[in-house]
Amino acid sequence: MKKLFSNIKEYFSNNYEVLAAAIIFTIIIVAGFEFYKAIVLMLEFIVVMEVVKMISDFIKKQKLRLRFVIDIFIIFLIRDVIINTSYPNKDYFTILFLLFVIFVFFIFRILAIKYSPGVVKLLKNKKEEND
Template identity: 75%
Template sequence: MKKAIQKIRNYFENNYEFLAATIIFIIILAVKLDFQRTIVLMLEFIVIMEVMKMISDFIKKAKLRLRFVIDIFIIFLIRDVIIYTSHAEKDYFTILFLLFVILVFFIFRILAIKYSPSKKDILTKEEIDEK
């Protein structure tokens, strides 16, 4: 019995996301919040976090990462898809269009990661002056 309790404790110590999700889910049930509205609010929170991360990174490094911008758009579009699918009368054309745009942004994200310049590919000012 002690081994089982220790395994459970180790699982929660290493996977705090599961514990946090369980607590949030219990709060949603206890307060009787609308589940779709809660998901939309969480996605909006994630968008705000990504925007703040992008601004912070821009201030610190004086460069804007394309990956952050694409992530923000993807999360925002997923939020819109959830909103449109939760309506009683669904506009399937809009939903399919948004899913297509999300696919395009995922392709852009993959390309942005694959073809992002590494530190060794970026020339310093001295190297540019030498050429």
């Protein structure tokens, strides 16, 4: 029995996300919150965290990373999709439009990573070393 508890403790110490998710899920059920409202609140929290991360990064490095801005918009739009799909009278045009905008932002995010100034500089240096 002692070994079982030590295995469980070791598992949760390495995988604290599972423990956090289980605690949050239990609180949602016990408090009687509607699940979609809890998800919306968590997504809003993530948006706030990303904004704070972006501002902190800007203050420290004097640069604004496009990836952080795009991530914030993607998360915010996902939140809107969840809200719109939870309504009894769904506006499918709005949902499809938001999904299209999310798709476009994902393409921008991929391009922002691929053509990042740091990556381009790194690729040029490798190419010069090989020549």
